[in-house]
Structures are given as structure tokens and as C-alpha cells.
Amino acid sequence: MRLLRSEFLRARSRRLVPMVIIGGLVGIVIGMGIVAITATKPSAAEIAQAQASFDKQVARCERDIAASQIPVDELPSGATDPEAYCERTWSPQFDAVLLRDLDTILQGTATFVILLAVLLGASLGGADWTSNTMQTLLTWEPRRVRVFLVRALVIGVCVFVITVFLQLVFAAVTALVASTRGSAGFLPSDFWRSVALTIGRVSAVSTALGVIAYAIAMIGRSTVAALGALFGYLILFEAVIAGFRPTIQGNLLVRAAIVVITHQRILDQTAFDGPSVVLLDVPKAWLVVGIYTLVLGALALVVFRRRDVT
Amino acid sequence: MAMIEIEGLRKEYRRARGGRTVAVDGLDLSVPEGGVFGFLGPNGAGKTTTIRCLLGLVRPSSGRLSLLGADVAHALPSVIGRVGSIVEAPAMFARFSGRRNLEILARIHGEGDAAIDASLERVGLRDRATDPVKAYSLGMKQRLAIAATLLRDPSLLILDEPANGLDPAGIVEVRELLRSLGAEGRTIFVSSHILSEVQQTADHVAIVAKGKLIKAGPVDEVLATTGTSGVIVKLADLEAGRRALADANIPATIEGGAIRADVAPDQSERISRTLAQAGLYVSELRPDTVDLETVFLELTKDKGVAD
Numbered sequence: 001m002r003l004l005r006s007e008f009l010r011a012r013s014r015r016l017v018p019m020v021i022i023g024g025l026v027g028i029v030i031g032m033g034i035v036a037i038t039a040t041k042p043s044a045a046e047i048a049q050a051q052a053s054f055d056k057q058v059a060r061c062e063r064d065i066a067a068s069q070i071p072v073d074e075l076p077s078g079a080t081d082p083e084a085y086c087e088r089t090w091s092p093q094f095d096a097v098l099l100r101d102l103d104t105i106l107q108g109t110a111t112f113v114i115l116l117a118v119l120l121g122a123s124l125g126g127a128d129w130t131s132n133t134m135q136t137l138l139t140w141e142p143r144r145v146r147v148f149l150v151r152a153l154v155i156g157v158c159v160f161v162i163t164v165f166l167q168l169v170f171a172a173v174t175a176l177v178a179s180t181r182g183s184a185g186f187l188p189s190d191f192w193r194s195v196a197l198t199i200g201r202v203s204a205v206s207t208a209l210g211v212i213a214y215a216i217a218m219i220g221r222s223t224v225a226a227l228g229a230l231f232g233y234l235i236l237f238e239a240v241i242a243g244f245r246p247t248i249q250g251n252l253l254v255r256a257a258i259v260v261i262t263h264q265r266i267l268d269q270t271a272f273d274g275p276s277v278v279l280l281d282v283p284k285a286w287l288v289v290g291i292y293t294l295v296l297g298a299l300a301l302v303v304f305r306r307r308d309v310t
Numbered sequence: 311m312a313m314i315e316i317e318g319l320r321k322e323y324r325r326a327r328g329g330r331t332v333a334v335d336g337l338d339l340s341v342p343e344g345g346v347f348g349f350l351g352p353n354g355a356g357k358t359t360t361i362r363c364l365l366g367l368v369r370p371s372s373g374r375l376s377l378l379g380a381d382v383a384h385a386l387p388s389v390i391g392r393v394g395s396i397v398e399a400p401a402m403f404a405r406f407s408g409r410r411n412l413e414i415l416a417r418i419h420g421e422g423d424a425a426i427d428a429s430l431e432r433v434g435l436r437d438r439a440t441d442p443v444k445a446y447s448l449g450m451k452q453r454l455a456i457a458a459t460l461l462r463d464p465s466l467l468i469l470d471e472p473a474n475g476l477d478p479a480g481i482v483e484v485r486e487l488l489r490s491l492g493a494e495g496r497t498i499f500v501s502s503h504i505l506s507e508v509q510q511t512a513d514h515v516a517i518v519a520k521g522k523l524i525k526a527g528p529v530d531e532v533l534a535t536t537g538t539s540g541v542i543v544k545l546a547d548l549e550a551g552r553r554a555l556a557d558a559n560i561p562a563t564i565e566g567g568a569i570r571a572d573v574a575p576d577q578s579e580r581i582s583r584t585l586a587q588a589g590l591y592v593s594e595l596r597p598d599t600v601d602l603e604t605v606f607l608e609l610t611k612d613k614g615v616a617d
Contacts, residue, residue, distance in 0.1 A: 006417035132401035140418045142366040308368040
């Protein structure tokens with residue numbers, strides 16, 4: 001418990017942590033500021049007309065689903081009932097800033113959130129090696145397994161809390177801009193639940209990637225080595241191997257992260273005939289992300305426990 | 311009980327391009343309780359590796375180590391709270407304040423602000439505690455590191471080259487601090503390659519070279535091993551003085567504008583009286599003291615290890 005408090009103090013004291021938070025907030029304000037300035041607020045008549053058209057489309061969609069007798073649990077996009085599915089699938093026919101797009105936007109901005117998480121994980125893991133303070137820490141707490149696990153926990157909690165906070169701020173600012181410069185209407189019945197789940201999933205994946213970055217930093221004993229190795233693997237290796245061997249996508253970290261965040265499974269695009277083959281569905285994607293995190297974490301722990309600290 | 315016990319310590323490092331480097335080669339050492347123990351040797355003698363092995367930072371290739379009676383390989387966590395240490399340069403977060411660095415460490419063992427304030431006061435850094443460490447001089451960083459070791463009120467302090475890189479004033483500060491800590495009944499295990507520095511503070515010394523123990527024991531005992539102590543005498547007629555001393559059975563030689571009498575310094579009165587009786591009056595009479603550097607060179611000259 002004492003070590004945990006010390007590690008939280010250490011993490012809180014790092015300049016990178018407030019920089020990530022402030023940088024994220026500044027990015028949100030600038031980005032949404034530009035959206036607000038360039039957006040044109042629809043008139044009441046335009047909204048009323050779009051609402052009527054939207055209601056008609058949703059009613060037709062619900063009728064079609066009822067006629068086709070598709071089971072509720074087979075509805076795509078994670079919808080909980082036909083109404084929510086139709087409200088989400090059909091968009092109102094006018095061009096404006098819509099609060100209902102928040103869920104999709106959050107999924108789109110997940111890349112940036114994950115980048116921040118990786119930066120935090122790599123830095124909080126690598127800084128002690130760069131400044132040689134790991135040696136000092138281990139002369140206070142020589143139980144390396146404990147040091148490793150407590151720090152992984154602290155990094156996980158920090159990344160999760162920070163990413164949830166930034167996404168909540170983003171959601172609030174988007175709601176504000178949509179209310180004043182667009183429309184906060186046309187919301188599916190499960191809209192806020194869906195947004196909350198998306199935020200949770202993005203933060204969960206960010207936490208996993210942050211812990212993976214920490215593990216690599218502990219193996220490479222450097223922040224830069226961790227960032228280089230991780231991005232090299234994710235951007236080059238996975239992209240190349242997925243291009244040459246599409247069927248392996250079900251085992252790749254980036255693809256798994258995408259599936260977890262979007263809740264959209266990946267189908268085998270090379271299977272032209274017959275029923276579509278699912279390469280990666282949501283449960284398996286969670287499993288893949290978990291396995292990558294656990295395996296790299298265990299490897300880093302073994303290396304940290306055995307290697308001399310000089 | 312010995313505060314530190316080392317038996318047959320050996321540590322080999324693998325080289326990047328194959329082969330092995332033996333940093334410590336069968337070292338045996340016992341550090342008694344209380345006082346300052348100097349662990350001496352040239353750069354590369356294996357001092358820092360030995361300290362790292364003691365603190366569990368480096369895994370020995372073979373051998374047994376114990377700290378405060380606890381086996382380092384299995385029971386280090388049970389005694390680490392009573393051991394303060396600095397290995398090589400003091401490693402702190404440069405952008406954090408001195409106080410924040412201490413707070414992070416203090417929390418690991420549940421020490422509060424009182425312990426931090428007392429440590430800072432002890433090393434004279436209380437006024438600069440809120441400054442970032444990057445603004446500290448090397449001497450201040452060294453003092454801050456010592457303050458960190460004092461947070462736990464340790465009974466054993468292990469300090470690796472604490473005077474390294476310090477200016478003369480800083481060296482004196484650290485020396486005084488070590489003396490006062492040793493006087494409190496703590497055991498101070500201090501490694502250094504500056505032999506003259508340790509001679510002024512240590513009660514016991516161990517000299518290592520090429521990873522092996524060359525000599526260990528109380529400082530006076532180690533100094534006596536070379537048998538090179540004598541008395542330096544200056545006077546107008548050196549040759550007449552040498553003859554007068556030889557007539558009184560005092561062996562003497564003329565070296566560099568003075569007579570060197572090969573007797574213990576406590577024979578100075580006899581020398582003075584002998585010369586005066588011969589009508590020769592000395593202008594200078596002083597002991598030709600042996601220092602650790604001389605002893606070290608003497609002990610290692612056949613092994614080709616001295617710097």
C-alpha cells in the first residue's frame with residue numbers, strides 16, 4: 001500500500017501527466033472551436049422536416065426487421081432492440097453538427113486517445129531507467145515483482161482515468177457545440193448508454209496499450225525504445241503481415257483493438273463464395289487484446305526480475 | 311555480529327561480443343559493527359559491483375552475502391529498511407524538487423514529513439528543498455542522496471564513492487558528515503578510490519584490486535604492513551648528521567636534501583639528542599608517515615593493478 005502511494009506520487013509528479021491532460025484539453029477546445037465556427041445552425045423548419053423524414057425511415061426499418069424476423073441478438077452494431085438499431089442506422093437528411101454522431105466520432109478519435117496512453121505508459125515505465133532512479137527505487141524496495149506489478153497498476157489506473165476524463169470533456173464540448181451550432185436531437189433510445197460503453201471500451205483498450213508500452217519500456221529500459229518498438233510493430237509489421245496474410249488478422253493487436261472499440265467484427269474478404277467467415281468477433285478481440293497484454297507483461301516481469309540493474 | 315559478510319563472491323559479466331569479464335573474483339570480507347569502513351581500490355577493482363551484489367541489484371555468479379545477518383539472496387527485504395545506500399552517482403529525478411524526491415522514497419517505508427525535514431536539516435539542504443534537483447550542484451545532489459539514506463534512520467550506510475566529483479569544500483562536508491554518522495554508532499561502509507580521503511575518516515579498511523581482496527583490517531594495522539615509516543631530518547651538514555646517527559646505531563640515508571632515519575616516529579627525541587650531542591642542530595624534524603596510497607602501491611606493485 002505504501003509502495004502504491006509512492007508510485008502514485010511519482011506518476012503525479014511527472015510533467016508528462018499534466019502535459020497530456022492539458023494538451024488533450026487544448027486539442028478538444030481548438031478542434032471543437034473550429035467545428036463551431038464553421039458550422040451552420042439549421043433552422044427550425046429544416047429540423048422539423050428532417051425529423052419527419054427520419055421518423056418515417058425508422059418506422060419503415062422497424063417494419064422490415066419485424067417482417068424478416070431477425071433475432072434481436074443478431075442485430076449489428078450492438079443495438080439492443082430494433083428501434084435503437086433503426087434510429088442508429090438511419091441518419092437525418094441534413095448537414096449539421098449532430099450530437100447523435102458523438103459515438104462514431106469517439107470511435108474515430110480513439111487513435112489519438114490510444115497514442116496518449118502509449119506515450120504515458122512508455123514514459124512512466126522508461127523514465128526510471130533514463131534517470132537511473134530504478135537503482136535507487138530497488139534499494140528501497142528490492143522485491144521486483146511487487147515493484148513491477150504496482151507500477152503496472154498505477155499506469156493502468158492513470159491511463160484509464162485520464163482517457164475517460166478527456167473523452168467525457170470531449171463529449172460535453174460536443175454536446176455544447178451541437179446544441180448551439182447544430183442539433184442535439186435525433187438521438188437513439190440507447191444513445192447515452194452506447195456513448196458510455198464506447199468511452200469505456202476506448203479507455204479499456206488504451207489502458208491495455210499503455211500497459212503494453214510500459215512492459216516494452218521495462219524490457220528495453222528506455223521510453224524511446226518502447227515507442228519505437230511498439231509503433232514499428234503496430235504500424236509496420238502488423239500492417240504488412242495483414243496485407244500479405246489477411247486470414248491472420250484475427251490474431252493481430254490493432255485489428256483486435258478496432259473490433260473492441262467499434263464492436264464491428266472483421267469478415268474474411270477473400271472468401272467470395274459461400275457464407276461469410278468471421279475472422280475476428282468481439283469476444284475474441286477482447287481475448288486477443290488481453291493475451292497480448294498478459295504475455296508482454298509476463299515477459300517484461302521475467303526480464304525485470306532476472307536482469308542485473310547496473 | 312558482522313554488519314556485512316561476504317564469502318567467495320564472484321561476479322562475471324558477459325561481454326557484448328562474447329567472452330566474459332570477471333568483475334569480482336572470490337572476494338571475502340567482514341565488516342564489523344560501528345564506525346567507518348573504507349572499501350578501497352582503483353577504478354575497475356570491483357567495488358561498485360560488490361555493492362550492487364550486496365543490495366540485490368546484481369545477481370552474483372557465486373558466493374554468499376549477508377547484510378545485518380540476513381542472507382541477501384533470500385532475506386534482503388527483511389533488512390533493507392535498516393540499510394541506507396548510494397550506488398555510484400546519486401540518482402534522482404532532476405525536474406522534481408529535492409523534497410519531492412525524498413517524499414517519493416519516504417512513502418515506500420511510511421516515513422512522514424518529520425523524517426524528511428530532519429534529513430534535509432541534517433545535510434544542510436532545508437533552505438533549498440523546494441528547488442528542482444537540476445539546479446543543485448554536484449555536492450548538493452550528493453548531500454540530498456545522503457539525506458535520502460537517512461530517512462530510514464539506518465544502522466548501516468553503504469556509500470559508493472560519495473566524494474566523487476566534489477570540490478574540496480564538498481569533500482570536507484561529506485567527510486564531516488560521515489564522521490558524525492559513524493560517531494552516532496552507525497556502520498558506514500564507504501567505497502572510494504581516493505585513498506587519502508578515506509584514511510582521514512575510516513577506522514577499518516579493505517583494499518581490493520582486480521576483484522580480489524588484497525588487505526583488510528584496522529587502518530593502523532594496514533598502514534604498518536609496509537614497514538616504511540621513518541623520520542625526516544633537515545640540518546645544514548647532512549653527511550655529518552648521517553654519520554652521527556650511524557654512530558648511535560640509527561640507520562639513516564640522505565634523500566632529496568634531507569636525512570631519512572629508518573626508525574619509528576616515536577624515536578624523534580633520540581635523534582634530536584644524538585645530533586645535538588654531536589654539535590649539529592636540526593632545522594626540521596618530522597615523521598615520514600606512511601599513507602594508504604603508499605601502502606596500496608606497495609601491496610599491489612607486483613600485481614600490476616595500481617592506477
